[in-house]
Amino acid sequence: xxxxxxxxxxxxxxxxxISGLKEKKNREKSNTFFIEGFREIxxxxxxxxxxxxxxxxxxxxxxxxxxEELISSIDAKTILxxxxxxxxxxxxxxxxxxxxxxxxxxxxFTQNQDLSGEPILVIEGVEKPGNLGTILRTAExxxxxxxxxxxxxxxxxNPNVIRxxxxxxxxxxxxxxxxxxxxxxxxxxxxxxxxxxPEAKSLYxxxxxxxxxxxxxxxxxxxxxxxxxTQSDEYISLPMKGVADSLNLAMSAGILMYEVLRQNR
Numbered sequence: 001x002x003x004x005x006x007x008x009x010x011x012x013x014x015x016x017x018i019s020g021l022k023e024k025k026n027r028e029k030s031n032t033f034f035i036e037g038f039r040e041i042x043x044x045x046x047x048x049x050x051x052x053x054x055x056x057x058x059x060x061x062x063x064x065x066x067x068e069e070l071i072s073s074i075d076a077k078t079i080l081x082x083x084x085x086x087x088x089x090x091x092x093x094x095x096x097x098x099x100x101x102x103x104x105x106x107x108x109f110t111q112n113q114d115l116s117g118e119p120i121l122v123i124e125g126v127e128k129p130g131n132l133g134t135i136l137r138t139a140e141x142x143x144x145x146x147x148x149x150x151x152x153x154x155x156x157x158n159p160n161v162i163r164x165x166x167x168x169x170x171x172x173x174x175x176x177x178x179x180x181x182x183x184x185x186x187x188x189x190x191x192x193x194x195x196x197x198p199e200a201k202s203l204y205x206x207x208x209x210x211x212x213x214x215x216x217x218x219x220x221x222x223x224x225x226x227x228x229x230t231q232s233d234e235y236i237s238l239p240m241k242g243v244a245d246s247l248n249l250a251m252s253a254g255i256l257m258y259e260v261l262r263q264n265r
Contacts, residue, residue, distance in 0.1 A: 004057065004078035010085050018056055018079075018101055019089045024155050027104070033157035035100045035167075036091050038067060043167030045074055050102040050170070052076035058086035061097030076100065091159045104157055109148060109175035109182065115189045116145065117212055119260045121253065122193075124150040124179050124228055125219030132156075133164020134250040140168040142257035147172055150179040153219065183231050186214050193232045196256055197224055198246055200235035207236040209260045217256075220249050 007015060020026040021034035032053055035041050044050050055076045057067070060083040071078060087095060121144050126132045132154065139147050149156065156176060162169055186193055194207065195216045209215075216232055218224035224232075238252060246252075 002078065004080040006080045008082060008085070010088055014054070014079065015056075015081070015085065015089060018054060018099065021101060022091055022159055024158070027155065027157055031104050032101050033104055034091070034159055035102060035162055036095070036098070036159060037163065037167070038064065038070065038096050038098050040162055040167035041074075041098055041100045042070055044100070044102065044170045045070070047170035049105045053101045053103065054079060056081060056086070056089065056099040056101075058083055058095070058097040061086055061095050063096045067098060070098070074100070091163070107149075107156060107174055107176050109177045109185070113175065113185055115186075115191070117190075118143075118145050119209075119212075119257075119264070120144070120146045120148065120186070120191065120214040121257065122148045122150055122179075122182065122214050122216040123152075123249075123253070124216065124225060125153055125222060126249070127153045127220050128249075129154050129158040129160035130164045131220065131248070131250045133161045133166075133169070135253045136161075136165040136168045136172060136174065138250065138254040139257060140172055142254075142261045144257055144260075145173055147174050148182055148214075149174065149176040150182055151225070152176055179225060179227055183227075192234060193228075194234045194236060195224055195228055195232035196237065196252065197229070197235055198237050198240070200237040202234075202236050203239055204236045204256055204259055207234065209256075209263045211264075213260065215253070215256050215260065217249060217253055 027033045052074050055071055055078045057080050121139050191212045191214045193214045
């Protein structure tokens with residue numbers, strides 16, 4: 001492995017640049033983003049979707065035995081820093097000694113998007129990075145391969161999305177674009193769009209979720225857009241027995257995705 005560049009001062013411009021990628025404005029300016037964690041970097045690398053730039057390392061923070069093997073497998077400039085500097089740059093309370101930077105891949109969906117026929121998840125207007133990351137992690141667990149993030153109110157490359165998804169942002173086929181462009185694409189491919197909304201009279205366990213279905217969820221605060229409310233093929237809801245009138249978005253999506261898995265088992 002090529003000898004890393006050792007830096008011992010946080011005032012170094014490279015370290016300021018890497019740390020700055022935690023902020024959206026700096027990601028947009030450089031078209032690069034920040035990936036922290038062994039598992040997240042490993043999955044990003046395995047996806048073959050990214051072009052890496054830097055790997056920031058701190059052996060004093062390592063939690064396992066395979067960090068050096070992962071570092072050597074990635075074509076990137078390696079920087080070695082002491083623990084106190086790494087902890088200052090880290091996004092986590094307990095960093096594991098690895099941070100990478102990479103060019104942003106293009107996650108836009110196109111009119112010739114290849115759809116496999118497997119169930120699809122559509123999240124419209126999502127606002128909270130942690131929710132989106134948890135949804136992606138659950139989607140991967142439930143066997144969903146494609147997730148469309150329509151009209152998002154957040155940055156897909158927010159470190160919280162990556163952390164909460166445990167790197168499944170890279171292993172799934174995640175696409176983003178406008179909901180009005182997505183629905184015609186799904187209809188042409190033979191998908192039924194099933195909107196999940198509290199107003200629906202049909203409960204989810206009575207719905208037919210077999211075959212080519214696209215589950216559609218709205219934002220945490222506003223729910224589904226008027227377009228999704230009027231253009232969806234079917235509507236279902238989750239029962240609410242207590243005083244709360246809705247569930248957390250990630251939990252609702254998880255329940256429905258596993259119901260799809262159950263019905264299609």
